[in-house]
Amino acid sequence: MYALQQKILSEGIVLSEQVLKVDAFLNHQIDPELMRQIGVEFAERFKDAGITKIITIEASGIAPAVMTGLVLGVPVIFARKYQSLTLKDDLYRSKVFSFTKQTESTIAISNKYLHSEDKVLIIDDFLANGHAALALVDLISQANATVCGIGIVIEKSFQTGRKLLDEKGFKVESLARVKSLTDGQVSFVES
Numbered sequence: 001m002y003a004l005q006q007k008i009l010s011e012g013i014v015l016s017e018q019v020l021k022v023d024a025f026l027n028h029q030i031d032p033e034l035m036r037q038i039g040v041e042f043a044e045r046f047k048d049a050g051i052t053k054i055i056t057i058e059a060s061g062i063a064p065a066v067m068t069g070l071v072l073g074v075p076v077i078f079a080r081k082y083q084s085l086t087l088k089d090d091l092y093r094s095k096v097f098s099f100t101k102q103t104e105s106t107i108a109i110s111n112k113y114l115h116s117e118d119k120v121l122i123i124d125d126f127l128a129n130g131h132a133a134l135a136l137v138d139l140i141s142q143a144n145a146t147v148c149g150i151g152i153v154i155e156k157s158f159q160t161g162r163k164l165l166d167e168k169g170f171k172v173e174s175l176a177r178v179k180s181l182t183d184g185q186v187s188f189v190e191s
């Protein structure tokens with residue numbers, strides 16, 4: 001997606017060879033017009049999948065997920081993060097290792113909002129090693145619902161997540177695919 005790539009080039013900050021900071025438009029300050037375009041793009045790519053619900057993780061997945069939900073006309077659920085979680089029967093829970101914080105936490109969603117007949121689109125801001133996406137897949141499986149696709153705003157293609165999700169047979173659509181972050185420069189996979 002051209003507008004997203006341009007935004008990454010002009011406002012993204014390469015923190016290291018592994019981490020890209022996009023606080024200027026996605027992870028802290030949010031660019032609503034860019035989020036709208038992202039929603040339109042995801043909706044176009046998944047329009048034939050019969051999606052009934054979108055699932056993301058708080059906080060940075062919420063903006064692109066809501067915009068996609070608006071265009072597809074479906075509700076959006078965000079999994080909540082807990083450091084420790086008192087056991088409750090009405091939650092689906094999964095453990096996720098955070099790439100940015102390098103800690104494990106539990107994410108959960110209420111079983112009220114996800115049902116076996118749901119066809120779910122997962123949306124997240126970044127794909128690195130795939131832990132967040134697979135934890136969401138786990139929550140969806142606990143509800144016996146179906147994962148119909150995974151939409152990623154920024155995929156770092158040099159990390160392991162994309163290969164892992166491809167191998168598991170998921171349809172993954174990434175709007176920007178970063179090939180490398182070497183020498184402080186962002187380069188993209190040719191499309």
Ligand code: 5GP
Nearest residue numbers: 018019020099126127128129130131132161
């Ligand atoms: P994964 O679970 O695929 O290893 O990492 C994805 C999650 O880690 C995303 O939800 C995102 O919040 C965070 N993340 C991974 N890589 C980056 C990065 O380069 N920059 C930022 N800002 N977040 C990242």
